[in-house]
Amino acid sequence: MTTSSPETMAAAELALPPGAEPVARSNWQLFRRRFFRHKLAVLSIIVLFFLILVCFGASWLAPFPKNQTNLLITPGGPSAKHWFGTNEVGQDLLTQVMYGGQISLKIGLAVAFFSTVVGVVVGAMAGFYGGWIDQGLSRGTDLFLIVPELAILGVAIQRLGRSDNSFIIVLAALGWMYVARVVRGQVLSIKQKEFVEAARASGASGTRIVVRHILPNCIGPIMVNATLAIAAAVIAESTLTYLGLGLQPPATSWGILLNQAESAVTETSKFYLVFFPGAFLVLTVLAVNFLGDGLRDAFDPQSEHGSK
Amino acid sequence: MTQIDPTGDPETNRILEPPFVPAVAPSDAPPVLSVRGLSVEFPTDDGVVRAVDDLSFDVFPNETLGIVGESGSGKSVTSLAILGLLPKQARVRGEVRFRGDNILGAKENTLRELRGDRIAMIFQDALAALNPVFTVGNQIAESIAVHHDLPKRELEARVVELLDMVGISQPAQRAKQYPHEFSGGMRQRAMIAMSIANDPDVLIADEPTTALDVTIQAQVLDVLERIQTRTRSAIMLITHDLGVVAGVAARVIVMYAGRQAELGTVDEIFYEPKHPYTRGLLASLPRVDRRVVNERLHRIEGQPPSLIFVPSGCAFHPRCPYADLQGLCVSERPPSVELSVGHCSDCHFAATLDERPVRP
Numbered sequence: 039m040t041t042s043s044p045e046t047m048a049a050a051e052l053a054l055p056p057g058a059e060p061v062a063r064s065n066w067q068l069f070r071r072r073f074f075r076h077k078l079a080v081l082s083i084i085v086l087f088f089l090i091l092v093c094f095g096a097s098w099l100a101p102f103p104k105n106q107t108n109l110l111i112t113p114g115g116p117s118a119k120h121w122f123g124t125n126e127v128g129q130d131l132l133t134q135v136m137y138g139g140q141i142s143l144k145i146g147l148a149v150a151f152f153s154t155v156v157g158v159v160v161g162a163m164a165g166f167y168g169g170w171i172d173q174g175l176s177r178g179t180d181l182f183l184i185v186p187e188l189a190i191l192g193v194a195i196q197r198l199g200r201s202d203n204s205f206i207i208v209l210a211a212l213g214w215m216y217v218a219r220v221v222r223g224q225v226l227s228i229k230q231k232e233f234v235e236a237a238r239a240s241g242a243s244g245t246r247i248v249v250r251h252i253l254p255n256c257i258g259p260i261m262v263n264a265t266l267a268i269a270a271a272v273i274a275e276s277t278l279t280y281l282g283l284g285l286q287p288p289a290t291s292w293g294i295l296l297n298q299a300e301s302a303v304t305e306t307s308k309f310y311l312v313f314f315p316g317a318f319l320v321l322t323v324l325a326v327n328f329l330g331d332g333l334r335d336a337f338d339p340q341s342e343h344g345s346k
Numbered sequence: 347m348t349q350i351d352p353t354g355d356p357e358t359n360r361i362l363e364p365p366f367v368p369a370v371a372p373s374d375a376p377p378v379l380s381v382r383g384l385s386v387e388f389p390t391d392d393g394v395v396r397a398v399d400d401l402s403f404d405v406f407p408n409e410t411l412g413i414v415g416e417s418g419s420g421k422s423v424t425s426l427a428i429l430g431l432l433p434k435q436a437r438v439r440g441e442v443r444f445r446g447d448n449i450l451g452a453k454e455n456t457l458r459e460l461r462g463d464r465i466a467m468i469f470q471d472a473l474a475a476l477n478p479v480f481t482v483g484n485q486i487a488e489s490i491a492v493h494h495d496l497p498k499r500e501l502e503a504r505v506v507e508l509l510d511m512v513g514i515s516q517p518a519q520r521a522k523q524y525p526h527e528f529s530g531g532m533r534q535r536a537m538i539a540m541s542i543a544n545d546p547d548v549l550i551a552d553e554p555t556t557a558l559d560v561t562i563q564a565q566v567l568d569v570l571e572r573i574q575t576r577t578r579s580a581i582m583l584i585t586h587d588l589g590v591v592a593g594v595a596a597r598v599i600v601m602y603a604g605r606q607a608e609l610g611t612v613d614e615i616f617y618e619p620k621h622p623y624t625r626g627l628l629a630s631l632p633r634v635d636r637r638v639v640n641e642r643l644h645r646i647e648g649q650p651p652s653l654i655f656v657p658s659g660c661a662f663h664p665r666c667p668y669a670d671l672q673g674l675c676v677s678e679r680p681p682s683v684e685l686s687v688g689h690c691s692d693c694h695f696a697a698t699l700d701e702r703p704v705r706p
Contacts, residue, residue, distance in 0.1 A: 233475050233478075235475070236467070236469055236475040238431055239431060239461055239469075240492055241489075241492045242462075242492050255478070257479075
C-alpha cells in the first residue's frame with residue numbers, strides 16, 4: 039500500500055471503495071490465472087504433454103524396437119511383458135502406438151498450424167476489405183468447401199507420395215476454409231465496433247487495425263478452431279489410412295494400427311487391437327478440444343468463468 | 347477561455363452569401379480549421395439524405411467551439427467528414443481547410459497522418475470506443491505508436507503522464523488495467539488521455555459527456571478545460587446539451603436539419619438569440635431560477651424534419667412561430683445575416699424578430 043496524500047485521495051475515483059487500491063497484474067499473470075481456473079483445460083495440457091513426451095520419446099521409452107516382429111510368441115492381450123498386447127506378427131502394441139503417435143501428432147499439429155494461418159489471413163482480408171476482395175475470397179472458400187474431400191485427399195496423396203509431409207500439405211490445403219469462414223464472420227462483426235472507428239480516428243492504417251485491434255478480439259474462436267483442426271487432421275489421417283489410401287507400413291500411425299486391427303471387428307477377444315490406438319486417438323482429440331476451451335476463456339479478459 | 351464582445355453595430359447588418367466568413371476571430375491567429383460550404387449526402391433506398399447542408403465555420407487555436415443541435419441535425423456527420431471517416435457511399439462537397447490546406451478528399455495517407463496526431467477525436471461511449479482485449483495503457487501507447495516511433499520505456503512514461511494529466515489516480519497501476527475494470531468517468535478520462543496523446547491542434551469531442559451522470563460530466567468537462575490550458579488545442583464540442591455548451595464553449599453554432607441556424611458567442615446565443623429555433627430551444631430548457639407553479643415546459647411544435655424531404659425555404663419554417671408562411675420563409679432559403687461582429691443568424695427576419703407577430 040502506498041500512502042496517498044489528501045490531494046490524490048480527493049482525485050481518486052468514486053467507484054473505488056475507500057482504501058482499495060487498484061491491483062495491477064501483468065497480462066501473463068491474468069492469462070495464467072484465468073487458464074488455471076479451467077480445471078479440464080489444465081488436465082488436458084498435462085495429458086497432451088504426456089502424450090507428446092511418450093510418443094516423441096519413443097526411441098528411449100519404448101519397451102521394444104520399432105516394428106520388431108516376433109513370430110515365436112502367440113499374439114495375445116495385455117500382459118506384464120506386453121502392456122497393450124501384441125498383434126498378429128508379434129509386434130508390441132505399446133511400442134507401435136508410441137511410434138504411431140509421432141506421425142499422428144505431427145500431422146495434427148502441423149495441419150492445425152498451417153490451416154489456421156491460411157484461414158486467418160483469408161478470412162481477415164475478406165471480412166475487413168469487403169467488396170470484390172471479399173467476393174473473390176469467399177467464393178474461393180466455398181469452392182474448397184464443396185470439393186469432395188476424401189476423394190481429393192486420396193488422389194492427391196497418391197500423386198504426392200504417401201508420406202506424412204504430403205498429408206500435411208493436402209490436409210492443410212483442404213482444411214483452412216472453416217477457420218476462414220469463422221474469422222470472416224468475426225471480423226465483419228468486430229469491424230462495426232466503435233473501437234475500430236476510434237482506431238481509425240487515431241490514424242491507424244487498415245493493416246494495423248486488423249492486426250492490432252480486430253484479430254486479438256477473434257483469438258477465442260481462432261483458438262477453438264485451431265484445436266478442432268488438430269482433432270480433424272488426426273482423424274482424417276486415421277480414416278484415410280484405415281481405408282488404405284494413406285500411409286503404409288513400415289510407416290506407422292494410429293490410423294495404420296487401426297487399419298491392421300480389422301480382425302478385431304469380428305473377434306471381440308482382440309478388442310485391445312482397436313482399443314489402445316483408438317483410446318490414444320480419442321484422448322488426444324478430447325484433450326485438444328478442452329485445451330481450446332480453456333485458451334478461449336483465458337484470452338478473454340472479461341471472462342469470469344469459474345471452475346464449474 | 348477567450349470570449350469576444352459583441353461590439354458590432356447592428357445597423358450595418360450585412361447579408362453574406364454562403365459560404366460566408368465571420369468577420370472577426372476570437373483571437374488574431376488564423377483559424378486552425380475552416381469548414382466552407384460542407385455538404386454531406388447519403389444515397390438511400392428512400393431517397394437522398396442531406397445530413398449536412400452547406401455548413402461553414404472556423405475553429406481558432408485555443409478556443410472551444412460548441413456545436414449544438416438535436417439528434418439528426420448533422421453534428422456527428424460533420425465531425426466524421428472533417429476526419430474523412432464517412433462511409434464510402436457518402437457524397438461530400440465543400441472544403442475543410444486544416445492550417446490552410448484542404449483536407450477534404452485528400453489522400454488516405456495524408457489523412458491518416460493528421461488523424462489522432464493533429465486532429466483527434468473523443469468518442470461518446472468510451473466503453474465501446476476502447477478495445478476490450480487491451481489494457482488502457484496499451485491502447486494509449488498504441489495511439490502514440492501509430493504516429494511516433496518511441497522506445498518502449500518512453501512510451502510507458504508518457505502513458506502514465508497522460509493518465510495523471512486527466513486526473514486518474516495511481517496512473518501507473520491503472521494503465522495495466524482493462525477498460526471494463528474502469529468506471530464510466532474514468533473510461534472517458536482514459537479516452538481523453540488517448541486523444542490528447544499527441545498534443546493535437548484540434549480536438550473533436552463528440553458528445554463526450556452524454557453517457558455520464560451529471561457529477562462525472564462536470565469532472566470530465568473540467569478535465570477538458572484543464573487540458574486545453576496546457577495543450578492550447580482548439581476543441582470542437584459537439585453536444586445536444588445546452589448546459590454543457592454554456593459552461594465550456596466560447597462560441598456556439600446552433601444547427602438545424604444539417605444547416606447552421608445561428609452562430610455567436612455563448613452570451614449572444616443565450617441572452618440575445620436571433621433565430622427562432624435557438625429561442626425555442628432556450629425556452630424549452632427547464633429553469634430553476636424561474637419558479638412558476640403548474641407551468642408546463644415550453645416545447646417546439648412539430649417534428650424535426652426528415653432529412654430526405656427537407657422543407658422548402660427555411661428548413662425550420664413549418665415549426666417556426668415567426669414564419670411568414672405566404673412569403674420568403676417558404677420560398678427562399680435564408681442567407682446568413684451577420685447582426686453584429688461574429689453573430690450570425692440564418693433567418694429572413696433575424697434583425698426584426700422581436701417586432702414580428704407570433705403565430706398562435
